[in-house]
Amino acid sequence: MNKLKDDILHLSQDCGNCPIRHRAVCARCDSDELERLDQIKYYRSFEAGQTVIWSGDRMEFVGSVVSGIASLTQTMEDGRTQMVGLLLPSDFVGRPGRESAAYDVVATTDLVMCCFRKKPFEQLMVDTPHVAQRLLEMTLDELDAAREWMLVLGRKTAREKIASLLSIIARRDASLKLQGMQGQLVFDLPLTREAMADYLGLTLETVSRQVSALKRDGVIQLEGKRHITIPDFARLLEEAGDDGDGGIMV
Amino acid sequence: MNKLKDDILHLSQDCGNCPIRHRAVCARCDSDELERLDQIKYYRSFEAGQTVIWSGDRMEFVGSVVSGIASLTQTMEDGRTQMVGLLLPSDFVGRPGRESAAYDVVATTDLVMCCFRKKPFEQLMVDTPHVAQRLLEMTLDELDAAREWMLVLGRKTAREKIASLLSIIARRDASLKLQGMQGQLVFDLPLTREAMADYLGLTLETVSRQVSALKRDGVIQLEGKRHITIPDFARLLEEAGDDGDGGIMV
DNA sequence: GTTCGCGCTTGATCTGGGTCAAAGATATAT
């Protein structure tokens, strides 16, 4: 639970108000704009497993993840589900200009979100082009991430899929903690095997087997079920089938 | 199916010069703006199989597809490839604000594109917020399409994948041709079996087998290798596993 | 015409990952 605290401390520095600032861009927001944001801001907490919003529901806010993990999921009538987005701290949620949610948003861990009432936020976007501009950049990043993931889903083996997911989480986790890059990364896996499976288009049994295999082969070390050490990040990327530095998943 | 008809009327209007107008939005462009667009416009033609731009290359234009089909593809070192986007006539290509291409853009059929020099186009975006706004909308649409496709890639069977792809192409094709509506759709499949496979994360043999199976079962009719008749679109959607009217793929 | 080439189909066989089933680990509640 230290991690959660760390996250909060880390993010509380600049997460006060502007969700855009989470992405370290809204130095461009002047005090007047920040003032306006403050007035339409509120926080919401969710427990792991809770649904933040159902697909099709009217969406009355936008916001960003302060701590914890949320996921965007799609479900077919027969129950097959696929996560289509992983929302880590600092990621933006919601669609200015869209009436209703296109996906279920689910709290995958305990979750705190910083929300803004949608209408006024949209007005702010209209008034301040650089916020709209920033939103376009973020959307393009998300699109790249989604397409990157299409390669993972369509063409990678189960082992490569697991390695890809671990590398993404390791990278993001490390960057939040200002850690890493000395070759060794340590982090707590914030997803259950089932959540990993839903994200990778696998079954939880296959996930479990492949994680065990990566452990056996020394690609990762594993204490308990969730605490992971990656002795050689380059090796992990190789296992993921990433040429060079791919995997910009957001 | 009313929505389908709306789409049709929508797209048929024109695609003369403004790439944004392709999406039937730039009624908002005034004559001055169209004038500016005309000055930075040029056309390019490609033969089937040609590469429009390689991943990583510097991108000096944005534009949209006038006729033919282009695809965005990713390739791993060992040759596995995955299409991550299908660009049909009226679709936009390029990233204002991005230096280099993130994917290979390949002409899947003979292709004509309407291009705009990137720098001036970006300036136009800055000057006219509604163009930037429109671009955000389009990017959000693409993101939805990509996520829709993640479900296809991650959780659908081969037969469902084929049906999903056919329904997307049928819908788009019909809308371009002002055709259909009597429950029966007729179109020419513009993709080889291999291209379909690359899009669906399958092998070309599996694609061929499943197309044959759909034919055998009367879901589609097939003259020659490419000419397809869909006697009952709702049936096709059912085969695709789409609840309701899903599949908004762009 | 005949031959070449390419896209497509179909068959035979193999295998990665799914499915079904059981049991081990932790954690929280009684």
Place this chain on the structure above:
DNA sequence: ATATATCTTTGACCCAGATCAAGCGCGAAC
């Protein structure tokens, strides 16, 4: 301490789709 529940691991078996291989159809080049 025991019980209940959730998450995870592992084994045995199966099947959808991959792989390997052969042949078909048809347009273009000779």
